[in-house]
Structures are given as structure tokens and as C-alpha cells.
Amino acid sequence: MTPTMNDQEKSVLQKFLDENVLFLGPDPEIMGNHKLAAETPEEAHALSVFNDADQMNLVRHKLQTACNESFDMVEQMGAAPGAKWGDLISGVWTAAGDLALSSAGGVLLFSVLTQHPVKFILKYWVKEPTVGVRPGDIFLHNDARYGNIHNTDQSLILPVFHEGKLVCFTGAMVHEGENGATEPGGMPSKAESPFDEGLKMPPIKVGENYTFRKDIMTFLQNSVREPKLQLEGMKSKLYAAMRMESRIKEAIAEYGIDAVRATLRRTLTSTADEVRRRLRDWPDGTIRQNVFPDGTLRENVLLRLRLEMTKRDGELILDFRGSAPEFTNRANNTILASCKGMLAQEFLTFVWPDLPRNQAVFEAMTVLTDENSSLNCSVNAPNAQSMMTFFPSFTITQLAVPKLLYSSTFKATDVVSGWYNMIVTFIYGGITQHQELVGNLCADLNGMGGGARATRDGEHSIAPIFAPMADIGEQELIEEEVPIMKIVPNRVMRDNQGFGKFRGGHGYQQIATVKDTAAWGFMTCSIGSKFPSTHGIFGGYGAGTFPLCKVKGVNIFDEMKDRRELLRFSIEEIMNEQPFKNATYTTHHMGMQLEWAKTGELYMLTQGTGGGYGDVLDRAPAMVADDYRDGLVSKRTVEQVYHVVIDEATHAADLEATKAARAAERAKRKRLGKPYAEFVKQWETALPPAHLPFYGSWKDPRVIHRGSPTDTCPSDAIVGVMMPDPKDVRIAKLEALLAERGR
DSSP states (O other), rough: OOOOOHHHHHHHHHHHHHHHOOOTOOOHHTTTTSSSOOOOOHHHHHHHHOOHHHHHHHHHHHHHHHHHHHHHHHHHOSSSSSHHOOEEEEEEEETTEEEEOOOOSSSSGGGGGGGGHHHHHHEEEEEEETTTTTTEEEEEOOOGGGGGGOEEEEEEEEEEETEEEEEEEEEEEEEOOOOOOTTSSSSOOOOOOOGGGSSSOHHHHHHHHEEOHHHHHHHHTTTOHHHHHHHHHHHHHHHHHHHHHHHHHHHHHHHHHHHHHHHHHHHHHHHHHHHHHHHSSOOEEEEEEEOOOOOOOOBEEEEEEEEEEETTTTEEEETTTTOOBBEEEEEEEEOOHHHHHHHHIIIIIIIIIISSSSSGTTEEEEEETTTTTTBOOOOOOTTTHHHHHHHHHHHHHHHHTHHHHHTOOOSSOOOOOOOOOOSSSSSEEEETSSSSSSEEEOGGGGOOOOBBBBOOOTTTTTTOTTTTSSOOOOHHHHHHHSSSSEEEEHHHHHHHOSSBBBOOOEEEEEEEEESSSSSSEEEEOOOOOSSSSOOOOOOOOOOOOOEEEESOOOOOOHHSSGGGGGOOSSSSHHHOOOTTTOOEEEEEOOOOOEEEOTTTTEEEOOOOOOBSSOOOOOOOOHHHHHHHHHHSHHOOOOTTOOOOOEEEETTTTTTHHHHHHHHHHHHHHHHHOOHHHHHHHHOSSSSSSSSHHHESSSOOOOOOEEEESEHHHHHGGGOOOOOOOOOHHHHHHHHHHHHHTTT
16 A cells, blocks of 8 residues: 655655756746746736826837847947847846847847746746846856757846846847857757757856856856857847846836836737737638758758648647657757747748737747657757758748738738748858967858749848848958958859749859968858758749859969969859869758868858749749849740740840740640649659658658658657768768679
8 A cells, every 4th residue: 555645744845856956957838838928916017007108109119229229239249240240139028037129130030039048047046045136147048948049049138126126137149159069150060969069058147246257257268169259249248238227227217117017018918919910810721831851961851841820810820740850869950949939030020020029929829849840859859950940940831821911901011932041151160360269150141032022023132031130241351350262252143033923032152262271161051952942932933952062172272373264253154164174073962061171172152042923924024034134044044934035136025926935835834734633643642752761741740751651650759860970871882882893
């Protein structure tokens, strides 16, 4: 017979357990909840005495200006490329931990992420006698498992008090880059566990009385490749947080403490109410959409991300169940909270950009995923390259939303096609021309091609999907700091457009080399070189696919010393014409781990395009002719994609000949067309092809494939995938080849 405990014994046991927690790991209760905290008694009182809309608007503008001002401070003072080019936000959280206001620009997906570490501080440190939360305390955090994108981002949080009571928090988040990971630059695609991903800081107190503790600062600097970057990054965020604290205290002095509390709370609830009101304007229904990431950054595989998006009254349900499983030793997994942040970015930037930048924009939405999937990975799975799955999760949502938004009577923006979604840039590490050890990334990722809109073409290399106002930097300034030289820094590539009635914006080429360094390595971290990473809508074409291209075994500075005519200004020309005779010309998928480069060797990347909108045969011939004259499309594309005839003498469209060519193409379409049921019968298969390394559900979302038609697991009990080392795979192939030849 099992003995039972009385209430006193249970109380003693519970007290012992509470006082002897082995490890405060990520809190599932905090991490799984993106909703607003319940209204506090202080907020309820404040709303009862301060509820004048005009006065509240004045306070809100004052606080919003403080956020924007502090954003500018970090951008001007920060040392990291991410700080200099706008990959950051600053914000104000309520005393309950909800992000109520953030800077107008920057990485807005932080707005649905940053409440998690603040709520961890409130839950675990306020009453903890060895930590506590007091005026002037400084908290730092970077571990995505406690609420962030990936470990290269660092958040600094400062509590704000008034007359001894906690009023709110201020702080800033920056993509700092270097964090001591197994590869330089902060985003190690080679990471096979969280312990390869560098600094793993839960929310930790790093200073008191507005001053950093020297011992902790020394520890952090000793843990990364760029100690001065760590110091300067922390200082810039601290001073920005202190400036916001000062502005908040000014607002309290002018309007009263109740005014600030009421404004922060009302900003959140009003945003949530407005989102629900706008959702009710959308038609009820369910949209289904798929995207297919084509790699883990270490091998070419095909992952399925599956979305069933249901709009019901004032609620939006995003059901990703049936998507690819997690990879237990690959860095392309996503923490669910990170995924939610990226999904919120779609609504903050592309659907309702007029709404305040806060977490309440996602209040009316529910996200459903399978546990241990690539979009909701376990805490033991690496996630340094979570962008390889949560960027496509953004895209799948962006492709589905127009099918509901199109019928809405209110639109805050145009209906837009799929934006280009990959970070095509160079991550680097090595010794600079100034003999400094560095590791970070170039800001070229901020120039993604814009999606076509319902009324006009997409913009060329305009902005990244994660930041509405960011910059790509000045190449001359970059060359002063690091030994990277861009032979071609930013030039659009011909035919790199999502074709359609309105075309997507082109991405640009980057042709880079190095000089004046004893050791320098490049990395790249993008998918979409085998299978398009984004698509068009309503008949528009998706992005093209481009690999990483390399010219090795050559020093172009020596080759061109007296022969400048060898230089080519596009990847297409260099790879096709091969002007350097003794060099090796190779291509590689865009997931390249750190590779040491020699002086004068070329590494070449291309940003992709935004998706097209509408049928290519509906594009105005004059617009096609303009693109042809501008060098954006080839004659082959003009004739075989758009079916436009160009007069070579004038480079104008021949309207009569074009009309005939398009009529012929429409007749061809009719001849090739099939009834839908017949098409499906011929197209669908019961299982994935045996030769295809496919991950995710095929027909039944409850059955997850793990790389082959026969290796499956149920979606409610996913078994993570362990991938072999690519070097071992290569060695096995070579050994098999030798065995075949009898050696």
C-alpha cells in the first residue's frame, strides 16, 4: 500500500522543490504564449482616471518618438554591421512584460519575440534574492530558446521605476553578429547542437546602477572573437535604453504616472481590437499553401512546409501541421516563438503597416504546429540558421494572405506577391588588414527583391522581409574595416525577375574577393539554389534559382595588372566566358561552410527576385520593351516568356506581331490543357519519389516522411532526423567508386 502525504508534508516537499531547482531552463509556459498579459490593478486604475483619447495620443507620440530616437542612437553608435544598417529595434514594455511600443523601423519580427525574456525576468528574478530587479539594473539576453531569433541577436533590457514601483522596461535588440560560435559571424550553419552556437545567455543581470559589471563584461568579451564589438554593442544599447527611460520620466512628470500606464495598456488593447475588426472584413474560409526549402545548408534535400490558413470571424488560424520534422544535428530548425515573430512581420509590414509596432498585432492569431517539427523544434536542436525554415514560413503565409485580402473592402497596402526571402550575403571571419580578428556578415542581405503588386511592378533590391527600413551599407566604408573587395558590389542580374502581368523586383549580383589579409574565410547561408524559395501569385512566376559561383586558383590582381580587359561585370559573363585561363570555375549550393579564400579568388552570389503577379500574357508590351532596353530581360525571355515581338531597329514592341504571338500561345495552352480531375490523376502519386530526399507529409498530414517513402513517423510523435556528415557521405562514395574499379 502506497503511503499518502498530508497537506503539511506536501507543503514541505513543494517548498523543498521550489528552493532546489536544478536548472531554470526555457519556460514552456512563457515561450508558448504570445498573448497579452492580463490587465493589472495598476493599469485598470490608470485607465479609469486617464482615458482622454487626445491626451493619450500625445503621450503615445512622446513615447514613440523616444523609441525612434533611441533607434537612431544605436544605429549611429553601434559597431556591428547589423547596428549600422538598421537590423535592430528599440522598445518599451509594460510592467507585465508586453511590448507596447517599438521603433518605427528595424527588425519588426522582434516585436512578437521580446516579451519572452522580459516575462522570464519578471517570473524568476524579481523575487530571487541573489538577483532581484532594481532601478539601474541591466539585463542581457541572446538565447533563442528563451525568446529571440537566433543567438547572434543580443537584447539589453532596463527596468524603469517611479517612486519605488516598476513602471515599465526599456531596451534594444541588435543583430550583433560574432558570438563565439563554432564558425565566425554568429550564424554557424555547421552547428550540430546548441553548444556549437556560441554564447547562450538566458536573461542575465550584467550590471547595476547603470554600470556594467567588469567581471561579466570580461567573461563575455573573452567568449567571442571580437571583444571590442561586444563592449561597444552593449554600451550603445544601454545608452539608448537610458535615453528612453529619461523620456518616460519626462512624460510622467508632464502627464502623470497613470497617463503612461494607461497609454501603454490602451495601445496594446486598441491594436488587438483593430486587428480583429480588420479580420472580420475578410471572407471566412480556408486557404492551403505549400513551400519547399531545398536544403539544410549542408546537403540538398527537399522539405515541405505546409499551411492551412483559416479565417473565422475575428480570428486567423495558421495551421502548419504536417510540415518537415526537426533535424537534430542541423542548424535550420526554428523555435516556435521565433516562427511566430516572423509570421507577425508579414502583418506588421505587408498587410497593416499603419498599425503600432507591438506584439498585439498577433493577438488574434493562433499558430498550430507539430512538436519536434522544423517550425517547433525541441530545445536540444540547434537553431542558429532558423531563417532557413522561418523565412519560408513567412513566405507561405505571404502567399496565402492575398487570397483572402483580395476580397477585403479595406486594404492598408496593395496586395503583394511573394517577396524574395533569403539572406544572400557573405558571412566572414579572419584577420583584417589592420591585424584584428573579426567575424560578422555583410549587410547586402538587406537588399531583397520586392514582390510584384496588384497595381505595379516590384522594386529592385529594395528591403529585406524582416526590416522595412534598413540599409545595405557603403562599400567604400566596408573596405576600410575589412579586406573584402567587391569587384561588382550591387548590379541587377538579367532575367532575374518573377515574370507576370507585373514583375517582381530584381536582386543584385555581388562579386567579391579579398586582399591584404593573412587569413580570411567566407561563408554563405541561403537556400533556393535548386528549388525556388518564393513564388508568384494569381498566375505570376516565382523566383529563379542561382548557385554560389567561385573562381579559384587565380589571383585576379596579378592577372589584371596589365590586362584590365579581362574583367567582367556579371556572373553570367565570368562563368560562361571564363576569362582567367588557368582558373577553376565551380558552382555550389548557397549553403557553404567557412572556406578559406586566397587573395584574388572570386566568390559570386545573386540576390533572388520577388514573385510576379498575374499572367505573363497580360503584361503590357511597352513594359516588356522597357525592361529589354534597360537590360533587365533577354530577348529569349521577351519572346518565349512574355511572347512579345521587339522591333530591333527601334527596340519598341511590335503590337500587331505581339498580338499574333500571344494568340498563338493561348491556343497552345488550350491544346495542352486538361480537365482538373484528369490532371490530378496523372500528377499525383501515393508516395514521394524514391530518389528524392523528401521530409514532411505527402498526402496525409498525420504521416511525416523522414527522407524516403518508407521511413515515416506519426506527426504527433515526430522522431527527429539525424543527418550524416557530408564529408562521410563523400568518402563513402569515393570508396564505393574505388571498389568498383577493383582498387
